[in-house]
Amino acid sequence: MPELIFPLDSKRKFTDQAKIGHNRWHPAIPPVAWVKPGDSFRVHCREWFDGAIHNDDSAEDVRDAPLKTVHALSGPFAVEGAEPGDLLVVDILDLGPIPQEDSGPLAGQGWGYTGIFPTKNGGGFLTEQFPDAYKAIWDFSGQIATSRHIPAVSFTGIAHPGLMGTAPSAALLSKWNARESALIATDPQRVPPLALPPEPQDAILGAVSPSEFDQIAGEAARTAPPRENGGNQDIKNLTRGSRVFYPVYVSGANLSVGDLHFSQGDGEITFCGAIEMGGFIDLRVDVIKEGMQTYRVGENAIFMPGRTDPQYSEWLAFSGVSVTLNGEQRYLDSQLAYQRACLHAIDYLTAFGYSPEQAYLLLGAAPIEGRLSGVVDIPNSCATVYLPTAIFDFDVRPGASGPFRVPQGTSAPHAGFD
Numbered sequence: 001m002p003e004l005i006f007p008l009d010s011k012r013k014f015t016d017q018a019k020i021g022h023n024r025w026h027p028a029i030p031p032v033a034w035v036k037p038g039d040s041f042r043v044h045c046r047e048w049f050d051g052a053i054h055n056d057d058s059a060e061d062v063r064d065a066p067l068k069t070v071h072a073l074s075g076p077f078a079v080e081g082a083e084p085g086d087l088l089v090v091d092i093l094d095l096g097p098i099p100q101e102d103s104g105p106l107a108g109q110g111w112g113y114t115g116i117f118p119t120k121n122g123g124g125f126l127t128e129q130f131p132d133a134y135k136a137i138w139d140f141s142g143q144i145a146t147s148r149h150i151p152a153v154s155f156t157g158i159a160h161p162g163l164m165g166t167a168p169s170a171a172l173l174s175k176w177n178a179r180e181s182a183l184i185a186t187d188p189q190r191v192p193p194l195a196l197p198p199e200p201q202d203a204i205l206g207a208v209s210p211s212e213f214d215q216i217a218g219e220a221a222r223t224a225p226p227r228e229n230g231g232n233q234d235i236k237n238l239t240r241g242s243r244v245f246y247p248v249y250v251s252g253a254n255l256s257v258g259d260l261h262f263s264q265g266d267g268e269i270t271f272c273g274a275i276e277m278g279g280f281i282d283l284r285v286d287v288i289k290e291g292m293q294t295y296r297v298g299e300n301a302i303f304m305p306g307r308t309d310p311q312y313s314e315w316l317a318f319s320g321v322s323v324t325l326n327g328e329q330r331y332l333d334s335q336l337a338y339q340r341a342c343l344h345a346i347d348y349l350t351a352f353g354y355s356p357e358q359a360y361l362l363l364g365a366a367p368i369e370g371r372l373s374g375v376v377d378i379p380n381s382c383a384t385v386y387l388p389t390a391i392f393d394f395d396v397r398p399g400a401s402g403p404f405r406v407p408q409g410t411s412a413p414h415a416g417f418d
Helices: 170-187 210-219 336-349 354-363
Strands: 003-006 033-035 040-045 075-081 089-095 109-114 131-140 143-147 152-157 160-166 241-245 255-261 271-276 280-286 303-305 315-321 369-374 382-388
Touching: 003 033, 003 075, 033 210, 040 075, 040 109, 040 255, 075 280, 089 160, 089 255, 109 354, 131 354, 152 354, 255 271, 255 280, 271 354, 315 336, 336 369, 336 382
Parallel strands: 003 040, 033 075
Antiparallel strands: 040 280, 075 255, 089 241, 089 280, 109 131, 109 271, 131 143, 143 152, 160 255, 241 303, 315 382, 369 382
């Protein structure tokens, strides 16, 4: 086993550990450990809400989830010799749920969760159709996930880190804050908001000194969106065997990782669409000197996907085009086209007895494939969502005998606002 350089005690909060991570991006957050090029090491990760979501049959925890606290990131880890302009090479050697216990109160201890976030607290890809909070708990058996809240399905997860990235430079951080502030200003009262500005409340900044804390907390970027440094990309194929090439913006690169997922569908469409868990990840790092210029990787990571995806061979695919539910034509709007494809898949699954919310949760958690299938044929782009048929305990394909009916009486926990 690689050396454990960031341990987490499952009985203690994220902020009450021997080494404390962070939940904001800022170049002044000190590294918690140094590694050398060629080193392999293990990191423990807490699920993104640090235990705020529970293994129960209520969705009130999702409705009231403390978004200002996320993400609980492990790191930063500085790499000796890495300098701005280099490429940081990160190999994902292994990862999985919390290994210390088989069951317990934290996601990753034999279970994980998927949530539909309410519009008033983050929303999701289909928030106009699903404005309330819902939750599904998934139980782990090896690599297989099943849920008491979504009957008659089981699938092999594609474990991956939802979030991994390098620290921004001061100039890059300033660019993020300026452009996102300008976007918010176009519609400052929008719910959910157009972007998340710096928020000092609930900021976790590792070993930042008390004298600097307030200034850094007021500048530090939230970790919710992906940006040029990688970050919260939620790419389900960044699994075992993946190699990622990250731009380096600060000395040491300052790599951080977290938001582990047991499984996820392309797009993580419910916002908390993956099966969230805490666990461990084993990494190996190296440095390509001046790699950003050499390979023209000025921003955003490039990667080689792992080779351990579940081997599904049969799919039922749904398509959508860029026309709104009200019949308004949009010009090559691929985001809208993917929304319509997902809604078509949800409608289809309700024919088998699933509620729309159960179907939506399933599309977020199961290893569906999302694709931009046509982006040039004006005025309609076409997007598709591929649903693996083998995840169902019944034949999900259309047939002359009509749809199978899943067992009734099971529902996904729901919580609305008063």
